[in-house]
Amino acid sequence: MVKNFLKNSHHLFERQQSSILSAATIITGSVFLSGILGVVRNHLLVSYFFDSKTALDAYWIAFRLPDLVFQLLVIGALSAAFIPVYSKYKAIDQDHANQTANSMINLILLLFTVISVIIFIFAEPFNKFITGSNFSAEQLHLASNFTRIMLFAQFFFAISNFLTGIIQANQRFIIPALSPLAYNLGIIIGIVTLGPSIGLYGAAIGVVIGAFLHLLVQLPLAIKLGFRYRLALNFKLPGVREISKLMLPRTLALSVSQLEQLFIMSYLATSLAQKGSLTILVLAQQLFSFPSRIFGMPIGQASLPFLSKENAEKDLEKFRLIFVNSLHQILYLSVPASVVLIILRIPLVRLAYGAKTFPWDDTLLTGKILALLSISIFADASIHLLTRAFYALHNTKVPMLAAIISLVSDALLSWYLIFYTSLGVLGIAIGGTISTILQAIFLFIVLKPRIGGLSWRSVAVTPAKIVFASTLTGLFLWGPMRLLDQYVFDTTRTINLILLTATVAFIGAIVYLSLSKLLHIDQLDSYLEIFKKLGNWKKVLARSEETLDTSETIQ
Numbered sequence: 298m299v300k301n302f303l304k305n306s307h308h309l310f311e312r313q314q315s316s317i318l319s320a321a322t323i324i325t326g327s328v329f330l331s332g333i334l335g336v337v338r339n340h341l342l343v344s345y346f347f348d349s350k351t352a353l354d355a356y357w358i359a360f361r362l363p364d365l366v367f368q369l370l371v372i373g374a375l376s377a378a379f380i381p382v383y384s385k386y387k388a389i390d391q392d393h394a395n396q397t398a399n400s401m402i403n404l405i406l407l408l409f410t411v412i413s414v415i416i417f418i419f420a421e422p423f424n425k426f427i428t429g430s431n432f433s434a435e436q437l438h439l440a441s442n443f444t445r446i447m448l449f450a451q452f453f454f455a456i457s458n459f460l461t462g463i464i465q466a467n468q469r470f471i472i473p474a475l476s477p478l479a480y481n482l483g484i485i486i487g488i489v490t491l492g493p494s495i496g497l498y499g500a501a502i503g504v505v506i507g508a509f510l511h512l513l514v515q516l517p518l519a520i521k522l523g524f525r526y527r528l529a530l531n532f533k534l535p536g537v538r539e540i541s542k543l544m545l546p547r548t549l550a551l552s553v554s555q556l557e558q559l560f561i562m563s564y565l566a567t568s569l570a571q572k573g574s575l576t577i578l579v580l581a582q583q584l585f586s587f588p589s590r591i592f593g594m595p596i597g598q599a600s601l602p603f604l605s606k607e608n609a610e611k612d613l614e615k616f617r618l619i620f621v622n623s624l625h626q627i628l629y630l631s632v633p634a635s636v637v638l639i640i641l642r643i644p645l646v647r648l649a650y651g652a653k654t655f656p657w658d659d660t661l662l663t664g665k666i667l668a669l670l671s672i673s674i675f676a677d678a679s680i681h682l683l684t685r686a687f688y689a690l691h692n693t694k695v696p697m698l699a700a701i702i703s704l705v706s707d708a709l710l711s712w713y714l715i716f717y718t719s720l721g722v723l724g725i726a727i728g729g730t731i732s733t734i735l736q737a738i739f740l741f742i743v744l745k746p747r748i749g750g751l752s753w754r755s756v757a758v759t760p761a762k763i764v765f766a767s768t769l770t771g772l773f774l775w776g777p778m779r780l781l782d783q784y785v786f787d788t789t790r791t792i793n794l795i796l797l798t799a800t801v802a803f804i805g806a807i808v809y810l811s812l813s814k815l816l817h818i819d820q821l822d823s824y825l826e827i828f829k830k831l832g833n834w835k836k837v838l839a840r841s842e843e844t845l846d847t848s849e850t851i852q
Contacts, residue, residue, distance in 0.1 A: 325591060326474070327474030327475060327477060327478070328590045328591055328594065329591055330478055331477040331478055331481060332583075332587050332590065332591070334478055334481035334482065334485070335481055335583060336583065336584075336649045337481075337485060338481050338484050338485050338488070339579075339580060339583060339649070339650065340649060340650055340652070341485060341488045341489065341492075342356075342488065342500060343580070343650045343652050343654060343655050344652040344653075344654060344655075345488060345492045345493075345654075346492070346496070346497055346500075346654075347573070347576070347652065347654040347655050347659075348654045349497075350572045350573030350576060351433065351435070351436050351572055351573075352436070352439060352496070352497050353497070353573065353576045354432070354436060354566075354567065354572070354573060354574075354575040354576055355436040355437075355439040355440035355443065355497075356440070356443055356497050356500060356501070357562075357575050357576060357579050358424060358427070358428060358432070358436075358440040358443075358563055358567065358575070359424075359440045359441075359442075359443030359444040359446075359447055359501065360447060361424075361427055361558065361559060361562075361563050362416050362420070362423055362424065362427075362444055363413075363416070363444060363447045363448050363450065363451045364451070364555075365555050365559070366409060366412050366413065366416070366451060367409075367451045367454055367455065368554075368555055369548050369552060369555065370405050370408055370409055370412075370455070370548075371405060371409075371454065371455050371458050371459075372458070379398075379401060379459070379462045379540055380462045380465055380466050382397065382536050382539050382540050383397060383398055383462060383463060383466045383536070384466040385536075386536050387466060387467075387523075391523050393534075393536075394536075395523070395524060395525055395527070396527075396529065396531060396534060396536075397534050397536030397537060397540075398459065398463060398524065399526060399527045399528075399529050399530075400529060400530050400531045400532070400534055400536075400537045401459065401536075401537060401540055402455075402456060402459045402526070403528065403529065403530045404530060404532075404537070405455055405459075406452070406455055406456070407530070409451070409452065409455050410452075413448045413451070413452070416444065416448060417445050417448055420441035420442075420444045420445055421437060421438065421441040423444075424437055424440050424441050424444060425437055427559050427563045427564055428440075428563055428564060428567040429563075429564050429565065429566070429567040429568025429569070430568055431567060431568055431569060431570055432567040432568075439497075442498075442501075443497070443498075443501045446498070446501040446502060446504070446505060447501060447504050447505070449505050449508075450504045450505040450507070450508035450509075451508070452508075453505070453508035453509050453511065453512045454508050454511065454512075456512055457476065457508070457511045457512035457515060460512065460515040460516060460519040460524070461473040461476065461515060463519050463522065463524050464515060464518055464519055464522065467522045469518065469522070472514060472515055472518050473515060475514060476510075476511045476514045476515055477511070479507065479510035479511050479513070479514045480507035480508060480510065480511045481507060482507065482510065483503055483504070483505075483506035483507025483508070483509065483510045483511075484500060484503040484504055484506070484507045485503065486503055486506055486507075487499045487500050487501070487502045487503015487504070487505075487506055487507075488500050488503055491503070549697065553697065553700040553701055553704055554700060554704075556704060557700075557703070557704045557707060557708070560704075560708055561707055561708065561711055561725060561728070561729065562575065562578065562579075563575075565711055565712065565715055565725060566578055566722065566725060568715065569715065569721055569722055571721060571722065573659065574721070574722040577659060577662055577663050577666065577722060578666060578722055578725060578726075580646075580649075580650055580663050581646075581663050581664075581666035581667040581670060581726070582670065583649075584638065584645060584646070584649060584667050585638070585667055585670040585671055585674065585677075586677075588630070588631055588634035588635075588638070588674050588678065589631065589674055589677040589678040589681070591630075592627055592630040592631050592634065592678050593627050593631060593677065593678025593679065593680070593681040593682065594678075594681050596623055596626055596627050596681070596682060604616055604619055604620065604685065604686055604689035607619060607689075613748055613749040614749075616689075616748055617748050617749065617751060620682070620686055620744075620748065621751065621756060623682050624679060624682055624756075625759045625760070625763075625819075625820055626820050627675075627678050627679055627681075627682055628675055628678075628679070628759075628760050628763050629759075629763055629813075629818065629820035629821075630678075631674050631675045631677075631678040631679070632674075632675050632760075632763050632764060632767045633763075633766075633767040633770055633805075633809050634671075634674055635671045635672060635674040635675060635767070636767045636768070636770055636771040636774065636805075637774065637802065637805060638667060638668070638671040638674070639668045639671050639672075639771070640771055640774040640775050640778065640801075641774065641778065641798060641801065641802070642664040642665075642667045642668045642671075643660065643661070643664045644778075644788070644794055644797060644798045644801075645667070645798065646660050646663045646664045646667060647660060647788075647794060648791075648794060648795065648798060650663070651791070651794075662722070662723075665723060665726075666722065666723060666726045669723065669726035669727055669730055670726050670729060670730055672730050672734075673729070673730040673731075673733040673734050675737075676733045676734045676736070676737035676738075677733050677737075679737050679741075680733070680736060680737050680740065683696075683737060683740035683741060683744060684696040684699075684740065686744055686748075687740070687744065690747060690748075692747075695740065695743050695744075696740070699736050699739050699740050699743075700736070702732075702735065702736060702739055703732045703733065703735065703736040704732075706728075706731065706732040706735055707728050707729055707731075707732035708728075709728075710724075710727065710728035710731055710732065711724055711725045711727075711728030711729070714727055714728055759818060759819070759820070762816045762817075762818050763818060763820075765812075765816070766809055766812035766813055766816055766818065767809065769808065769812060770805050770808045770809040770812065771805075773804060773805060773808045774801055774802075774804065774805045774808075777800070777801050777804050778797070778801045781797050781800060781801065782797060785797075
């Protein structure tokens with residue numbers, strides 16, 4: 298029995314998935330599990346190291362430079378062209394596809410090595426450039442040491458993510474989807490085993506362990522699918538030239554996002570006098586981004602092939618229908634998610650990060666930041682779909698312009714709210730929320746005439762119902778939470794806090810689903826139908842042919 302189970306599990310991990318539903322299901326599941334492990338990872342960081350807030354801020358800063366290089370070189374190449382180009386040549390000749398893959402891997406590794414050596418040597422002045430006036434010399438030294446360690450992790454990531462592309466080109470999604478879990482597990486191992494003896498250096502080494510596990514998990518399947526590594530570099534290969542050409546626009550777009558991270562998350566957060574502001578902001582952002590990654594990203598990715606198909610066939614009516622339906626599906630889940638995070642912000646923060654080293658004042662501040670950020674969950678989730686609608690129309694300029702508008706508005710608003718008001722780190726949250734909503738509005742307004750126009754009735758009626766149902770749900774969440782907190786559950790105990798959160802969330806879910814039925818919100822039936830299909834999960838995971846970009850699930 299055990300032998301059959303292991304055999305069936307082995308086949309499942311290697312099985313080809315080619316339907317949008319099966320791939321999107323796997324992406325959603327992996328993001329959810331990775332997010333849970335990410336919360337566990339950060340909980341351990343808080344438990345072990347929050348009493349030294351300055352060191353923990355240095356730890357987060359240390360990620361910035363290695364991640365910048367990784368995003369621009371590796372993700373720029375992968376998300377732009379590697380998978381489709383590799384797939385094209387693989388269909389013709391596996392050996393030629395391997396030559397293309399090896400040349401790209403070696404080219405990226407060569408560039409990465411040169412840049413990494415420069416960063417390794419000059420880590421301290423580089424980190425000083427991206428941090429604010431209240432980031433001390435001791436923190437700068439510590440962050441620079443962490444940066445040097447984490448550069449080795451990005452080297453493993455560079456190889457591993459190309460393996461991800463190769464595996465996805467063969468329509469296998471489960472193993473790449475599990476690799477981020479291995480990454481988070483590696484960091485957890487570093488914190489637990491090395492943290493007590495060498496402090497945060499254990500977490501930094503855990504990042505390297507996690508990156509190595511990320512690579513190790515995928516290597517056997519990549520080899521089984523025909524990939525063979527060779528130390529070769531051929532710039533004359535058509536595939537190499539094609540990938541290099543296509544990656545430039547995507548790299549420019551990613552650079553805008555990275556500039557926003559460097560300026561807002563690094564420079565402004567470390568300019569604040571309050572120690573630990575960056576860490577608190579990171580903790581709140583992790584909880585905020587969870588619904589968007591669960592609801593927005595998979596639907597946005599899953600819609601791209603369909604939107605591209607309708608655009609190729611010049612059928613704008615079907616394009617509009619798919620876009621509107623997908624937008625409503627995202628809003629149906631993301632709007633109530635905003636309400637849940639706003640109402641249950643303190644219990645959720647306590648469950649995620651509650652520890653003796655995490656003071657009540659910091660819990661309240663993290664909850665306030667989470668509430669402010671949560672206002673923009675609907676916009677953040679919708680941007681995944683809006684940008685892909687432009688990609689389906691072969692337009693990468695508008696999403697890039699929207700990203701620049703978001704960067705400028707976020708920077709200016711955050712700068713003003715930090716330095717000209719008393720809001721402190723809350724100003725960063727407000728600036729981020731407003732700029733995200735502006736980005737979504739800009740994308741929608743520009744997209745509308747490009748797809749033949751959208752009637753406001755077709756776009757606005759369902760969202761209005763969703764907002765109404767979510768608002769009423771919020772009232773039903775708030776009342777029971779206050780009553781249960783005061784008279785039923787002693788929430789100083791973790792088990793009671795879990796029971797309170799679960800009970801209130803269950804009440805909210807029943808209310809929202811009932812109101813959805815009463816208001817005839819069609820998306821309820823759509824999701825119920827999906828759950829019915831997922832009941833026969835083996836068949837769902839066995840079908841079809843499109844390839845989805847899961848690069849966003851990796852980091």
